[in-house]
Amino acid sequence: MNEPIMPTPITVPRLGWTMEEGTFIGWLKNNGDLVQAGEPLFTLEGEKATQDIEATEGGILQLSDDGPKPGDTVKVGAVLALLLEEGASDARHKRTPQSAPQESPSTSIDPTHPEAPARPPVPVLELELALDAPQPPVATVIATASVRISPRAARRAIAMGVPWQDLRGTGRTGRIRERDVLAAAPKATSGVAATPNTSRNKPASATSGLQPQLSGRLIPFSPTRRAIARRLSEATHSAVPVTLTAQVDATQLARLRVQLKAAALGTGHPAPTFQDILVKLATQALREHRLLNAQWREEGLFIPDPINIAIAVDTEEGLLVPVLRDVAQMTLEQIAASSRRLIELARARRLQPGDLEGGTFTITNLGGLGIDAFTPVINPPQCAILGLGRVQRQAVVTGDGIVARERMILSLTFDHRIVDGAPAARFLGTLSRLMDIA
Amino acid sequence: MRQLTMMKATLEALSGEMARNPAIFVLGEGIGKRGGNFNTTSGLFDFHGPQRLRDTPISERGFVGLACGAAMTGTRPVVDFMFADFVLDAAGEIINQIAKIQYMSSGRIKMPIVLRGCIGIGHAAATHHSGSYYSLYAQFPGLRVVVPSMPGDAKGLLTTALRCDDPVLFLEHREVLGLKGPVPEGDHLVEFGKASVMRQGSDVTVVALALMVHKALAACDILERDGISVELIDPRTIAPLDHDTILRSVAKTGRLLIVDEAFAPCGIGAEIAALVADVGFDELDAPIRRLNGAHTPTPYSPPLETAVVPSTEIITQAIRDLCDE
Structure with missing residues (x-):
């Protein structure tokens, strides 16, 4: 056969x-x-x-x-x-x-094989809404959503005013169950679940005034946006972030960059950027201040051997943070080349998962966008993130005279659980000193 | 309370009612001096003699027709079939005459007959002595169908049957006849159409009958250790069926499993599932599930016989699966 x-x-x-x-x-x-x-x-x-x-x-x-x-x-x-x-x-x-044939809800367990209840393979494909092209109004989105929900959960969701279309069901086949609705209900409304109409009799509260029946369209989150949100929420909920800012002198850096540009002429390679130079200097500073490169773990303080600098890259899809590995072993030129490659891959959405893992410290740069100082958010499980501000020519008092100098502000956010304010300040001091002698 | 087997409990009910009401008499094979194949009439012959304990030849249709005529004249026959499989041989008398005569006579003729026999799979009794036919009889108007699981209930339900003016099928699972349980002394009546909530629970409702009640109880104990709270309901009578207790329970738990040793197609499980899908639809948090004996003639071979009946393990797994839905 x-x-x-x-x-x-x-x-x-x-x-x-x-x-x-x-x-x-x-x-x-x-x-x-x-x-x-x-x-x-x-x-x-x-x-x-x-x-x-x-x-x-x-x-x-x-x-x-x-x-x-x-x-x-x-x-x-x-x-x-x-x-x-x-x-x-x-x-x-x-x-x-x-x-493919689905297990019908009323199907009994195969009576001819009571010792092995039949389990037809579960069709896992659950296409959600087609999210591209013209967006219908929210109400239409709800009506056409193919979300599966038990009758009990649906009734509960309506009574509690929970928008279940966004929920992720925990049923075996992804069905939304009552417990999913209860878990998603705002705490305040769970108490009035049985009597949903009572709220109508109450004067509109401040919060209800903030959520009027607005018309508009719902843009679903991309996986990237969700991942960013989750990581950043984790960071702010678990870490104890503190931001220090310091104005430092970048005159020497600017001079160095002019020299590098000149040297790069005719080589076919672009000169290292300000950020590349600061990656190099921050790595040197981190070697002296290992705590800023450390990680909080449940079992204890983890101090990684390598210094892997993650660099924040703004892309059309959102923020991506590829990692430069073992930067302490790299020359400035190698840093510049690797960094350029990662940024190009990020913008082309061609980064591999491995490119995004293993960072121990992050550098983010908003100077090019005209920002002077900001409060970067830690990239967990890392301890700290350094924000680079705009480099600007300013009048500076030296001795009795006023001179023109290149100045910039460094913004360092660190996890206060791992390191205290003074050591973090000393890290910035070291970095500032390195910038002067670069 | 004293502990009696179901056999002793129903004998006590029959004995008490025969003493109380001289219109009651028993018909069947070997129910006289022998005292019944399952001791259903043990010792009664010595009290009441051959007039009220009438041994019959093996001719079910004959003696059921006889009982039907006797009931029309005002007596209260109890037909003891030994095995309920052979009630089928008298199906024409039961379904066409006994079930219909009160309606046909505009209620002028009562039909106070109790038709009793053993049901259920066990002891390698093979396919002619293993059937459970309650769903079949529950389909016809005019018949009451009793399926007890506990000795105390069996006494109360048989007493009610013996005082009832309607024909009653009293179907006793052979594998629970010897199980002991608390049985009230003296007059004890259990109303038809009132389910018994054997266990209170909050996660899932299980409706079970006869032997399956006992297996489901064992499953409840196993699951309780894992934090799964099962509400176990024994309907006790399937005609009439206690809708309210089942619907109330499903409204609480949102989940329903029906465990029934009998065949699934067109069975009592389908009836209960349809009831809940209709009236209790909005209460459901998961599909309704049934667990039934295999849809096959009962095998004689002991290992095969074991395999066709839902076991405690299978019931436990079915409940777990339903909780995961």
Whole structure:
């Protein structure tokens, strides 16, 4: 008897530890193409990086009409399409992954096998709203959302005024359950759950006045934006951030940069930037002040061996923070080259997950945007982040005279749990001194 | 309270009612001097003699028709079938005559018959001695269907049956006949259509019948240790069925599993599921689930026989799965 040849499902891989879903960017093969194992098959955007995903098996790619569209949010493990064995009739596989038989809610556990209750495979693909193109008004979005929710949870959500369309269900098949609604309900309203109408009789509170029935459109968060929000929230909730600012003299730095520019002429390489020079100097300062390079962990204070400087890069999609590794071993030219490469990759959305991991200290630069001083937010689990302000020519009193000097403000935010104010100030002092003798 | 087996508890009910009401008499195979295959009439022959404990030949349709006529004349026959499988041989008399005569006579004729027999799988009794037919009888108007799981309930329900003017199918699971439980002394009545809440719980409602009540109780104990709080309901009678208790419980827990040794298709589990899906839909936080015996003639082979009945382990897992939905 010929066993039917099973198609291989193409699923969404996990690109990072915490990845639950990603954005499907597009197929790199066409429907019906013969795909070899190892060939890039589709492009997927994870939390911070976009990657081409290779086929793990060979076969004929069978896309379905209702498969994911570019821009769709797809859950890790979701089936995107099928790979058929060469020569297999695709008539048998006309059914799309989404229309695969689902476990009917009223299906009894298979009575013919009571010792092994039947568990049909759970269809994991749950395409959320098509988020691209013209955005319908919020009310329409709600009406068309294909979010699954139990009747009980739906009733509860309506009674409590919880917008359940945004909730993530914890049911086995992703169904929103009552507990998910209760967990999402604002604390204040949970007490009046049974009597939702009472609020109508009360004078409008200050908060209700802030949430009128506004018309507008809802722009869903991209995975990048969600990842940024989560990390920054973590940072402000767990760390005890304190920011010190110091005005320092950058005249010597400016001179150095002029020399470097001159030296770079004709080499084909751009000169190192202000930021590159400060990465180099900050690394030297960190070698003297290891606590600023340390990390708070539950089991104790962790002091990494290398100094890996993360550099904040502003991209169209949002902030990305690729990491320069073991900077203490790098020359200024190497720093400049690596930094340039990472920034280009970030802007092109081609960073690999590994490019974003392992930072021990972060430098962020708003000087180019005309900002003098600011309060950078720590990139957990790191201890500190250095913000570079605008370099400006200023009148400075030296002795009895006034001279023109290049000045800038350094903004250092550090985790006060790890390091106290005075040592952090001394780090800035060291950095300032290094800038003078650079 | 004293502990009696279900066998002793129902014998006490029958004995008490026979002493109280001379219109009651018992018909069946081996229920006279022998005292019944399952001791259902043990010792009664010595008290009441052959007039009230009438042994019959193996002719179910004959003696059920006889009982129907006797009931029409004002007596209260108890037909003891030994195994409920053979009630089927008298199905025409029961469904066409006994169930309909009160309606046909505009209530002028009463039909106070108790039809009792053993149901359930166990002891390698094979497929002619293992059936559970309560759902079948519950489908017909005019019949009351009692499926006790506890000795105390069995006494109270049989007493109610013996005082009831409607025909009652009293179906006793053979594997619980020997189980002991507290049984009230003296007059004890349990109303039809009142479920028993065996365990109070908040996470999931389990409705179970007969032997499955005992297996579900064991599952409750296991799950309680893991912090899963099960509300266990024994309907005790499926016609009439206590809708309120089931719906109230599902309103509390949002989850329902029906555990029934009998076949799933068109069974009491389907009936309860339909009830809750209809009236209790908005209370549901998960799909309704049923757990039934395998849809197959009961095998004789002991390991196969064990495999077709929901076990405590399977019930426990089914409850866990439902809580994860």
